[in-house]
Amino acid sequence: MDDVKRVLIICAHSDDQVIGAGGTIARLTREGVLVRTFICSFGEQSHPHLKKIDIRKTRVLESQKANHILGGKDVLFLGMREGHFLEDYNRLHWRAKLLRHIHSFKPDRIFTHSVDDPHPDHRAVHKMVQDIYVNGALKCEVYTFDVWNLFNIRKRRSPKLVVDISQTFTRKLDALSAFRSQKIALFTLLWSVYTKAIYYGLRRGVRYAEIFYKVR
Numbered sequence: 121m122d123d124v125k126r127v128l129i130i131c132a133h134s135d136d137q138v139i140g141a142g143g144t145i146a147r148l149t150r151e152g153v154l155v156r157t158f159i160c161s162f163g164e165q166s167h168p169h170l171k172k173i174d175i176r177k178t179r180v181l182e183s184q185k186a187n188h189i190l191g192g193k194d195v196l197f198l199g200m201r202e203g204h205f206l207e208d209y210n211r212l213h214w215r216a217k218l219l220r221h222i223h224s225f226k227p228d229r230i231f232t233h234s235v236d237d238p239h240p241d242h243r244a245v246h247k248m249v250q251d252i253y254v255n256g257a258l259k260c261e262v263y264t265f266d267v268w269n270l271f272n273i274r275k276r277r278s279p280k281l282v283v284d285i286s287q288t289f290t291r292k293l294d295a296l297s298a299f300r301s302q303k304i305a306l307f308t309l310l311w312s313v314y315t316k317a318i319y320y321g322l323r324r325g326v327r328y329a330e331i332f333y334k335v336r
């Protein structure tokens with residue numbers, strides 16, 4: 121990844137980038153790469169009993185903390201409604217707005233959700249990024265990561281990028297622990313974070329690894 125200087129992450133919820141790419145983000149920033157993250161929603165639906173405004177505040181603070189641990193530049197919340205991403209994307213002209221941000225940041229590489237992820241919001245983000253790429257005539261590379269699917273069973277032919285995260289795996293776990301309000305949800309995901317890191321690490325001959333698929 122020597123030629124990469126600026127990386128943009130586009131994800132649905134405040135913790136997705138840490139689960140899918142936290143070890144890689146920490147590695148990139150350690151090597152001097154600027155990493156910026158766009159988060160589509162505030163994730164209000166996971167706590168329907170709490171006041172929206174409180175959840176927003178908590179989510180922003182937690183992801184800023186996690187981002188700080190990973191060494192990322194900044195995190196931007198887009199405020200789209202969960203379950204309605206594509207609707208909001210079209211209705212609120214997000215393509216043009218996001219393209220402005222992307223053209224000013226000039227990423228060499230974008231990381232986003234996989235089209236195979238079972239979560240509909242994650243797949244919606246994948247579609248938005250593909251749309252932005254085609255209609256904005258972007259030239260950067262686009263890689264995808266998995267959050268809710270344990271392994272990519274569809275065996276797509278896209279080239280793989282396996283990143284050794286042995287040195288930054290504990291930092292990824294530290295960043296995950298910043299999401300205190302989502303303790304229970306993250307606890308159920310933790311075993312898959314470990315399993316994937318160890319599985320891909322074994323295939324690569326290292327302790328822990330993350331895997332990405334090149335789609336553009």
Ligand SMILES: [Zn+2]
Pocket residue numbers: 132133136239242267
């Ligand atoms: Zn998510």
